[in-house]
Amino acid sequence: MRRTKTFVAAAAALAVSLSMTACSHEDSKKGAEAAKCSTSSPSTGSDSSADGTVPTANTALKEYGQSDGCTYSGPGGxxxxxxxxxxxxxxxSGITDKxxxxxxxxxxxxxxxxxxxxGDGIKSYFDYVNDNGGIFGRKVSLEVEDDQYQPDLTRKNVDAAVQSGSFASSFALLGSANNLNVQHEMNTQCMGQLLTAASDDEFFDPQKNAWTTGFGLNYLNESAIWAESIKQQFPQGATVALISIDNALGQSYVRGFKKAxxxxxxxxxxxxxxxxxxxxxNDQVTTAANSKAQVAVLIEAGTFCTQGIGAVEKSAWDPTLITSNSCAQIATTYxxxxxxxLTGNGTQVVRYYYAPTDVDNGNPTxxxxxxxxxxxxxxDANNAQYANGWFWGWYIVQVLKDASIMKGGLNRANINVAAHSYSSTYPLMASGVTGKVSGVDDAFPFEAGQVFRYTGATTTSAGHFEPVGSPIDNEGKLGNFTKASAK
Known part of the structure; x- marks a missing residue:
């Protein structure tokens, strides 16, 4: 009898223990769910524009954000x-009151x-924004890790950032192969891969990768502008030689041009x-020159831009030379x-925004x-990459301000929604170009551009750009990568 009582008591104690454990697990589950779907009140404080030098929140986005518990919605489906x-x-994660x-x-x-x-240019713009009110009082910071342009190192850096739980999002990850190498992981981990510093068309596909947003004039749109400009300059048709870097960047451009x-x-x-x-x-240009093509399209980056332009100029070949936008910087390319x-005179390139040192920019103030x-x-303000940092910085500030006023307040989900929902004009945009996206319906922020010709340079002084023809606008024609691929 005593053993029976002992057994009953033990069983009762075990039942209580199991019940408490179950409750503990349930509480833990509820706590994790609450952290996952946590919200705050939308910002209602002063949104200082610093006289138009910092973007202001788009009040139309107040109607978007958290729609039901863990579900968020934005424009464009x-x-x-x-x-x-x-x-x-x-x-x-990565967001405090300050x-x-x-x-x-x-x-x-x-x-x-x-x-x-x-990255240094982005930090410069962030410092300016923080000195002029920040993001409704919050300061924005950027931690930059070196990856030597090696995709495996990019992956290592991203893994460390994700595992740290210290960041709201990534921003301006640089390089085509680098971004492609981490895209699946970042979407699986719900880590924003926002405003990539690579314009491959795959990064503009919210239907498949909701946590990725591309940035810049994407390669399908830019190569379509090349094709339209060639049609205008050679109405009877033209032969073309393609010279491209053999990586994801070059391959994306080539696919886009062939489609165009x-x-x-x-x-x-x-x-x-x-x-x-x-x-x-030298070898690539020599072989291309033997084709006697009327047009040469140079798709390169970094010092290859200068090498390619120089090799064409030194040769007996005299094609109409068009380069990718990655070669558009006077100080670093020409x-x-x-x-x-050499001078580089006559080289053509699509431009859709200006560097502050460009003499033809439309906003000298x-x-x-x-x-x-x-x-x-x-x-050094003459380094176009620092200036590019201001360009990228402007648009992520727009995104953060928009996210701050959405339903549910500033959180990682709303930052992602806002990155798929902005409409903003950087003060140094080319005439007629606006950066705007609308969810699944329109994932490409820049779809217009102007072809310019570099001219006026001597062997001792830099030249300038002059427009060739009229601006070419593809606004709304492609939608997103999935839709564009189906056309």
């Missing part, structure tokens, strides 16, 4: 369901280290590629030609501010 995020995911922490990965060493200056010239009287007669570690482009006794602020921060 965009939705997020946070219940699909990892169990330990938190909606307020700060918003972002991270990025880009090269600060290696062959393409020059592009790391974009389908069914036209523009004919590609030769395709030359170079490895990312090639010493120069001025170095002077050391070879903002340009002067950018130049003086960069100098104040110890940065």
């Amino acid at each position: 965009f939705t997020l369901d946070l219940s699909n995020c990892p169990a330990n995911w938190k909606n307020d 700060e918003i922490k972002l991270f990025t990965s880009m090269p600060h060493s290696g062959a393409l280290a020059a592009y790391g200056a974009i 010239v389908e069914g036209t009287n523009i004919r590609i007669v030769t395709e030359q590629t170079n490895a990312v570690d090639a010493p120069n482009l 001025v170095p030609l002077q050391e070879q006794g 903002f340009a002067a501010l950018a130049i003086s602020t960069l100098k104040k921060h110890g940065l």
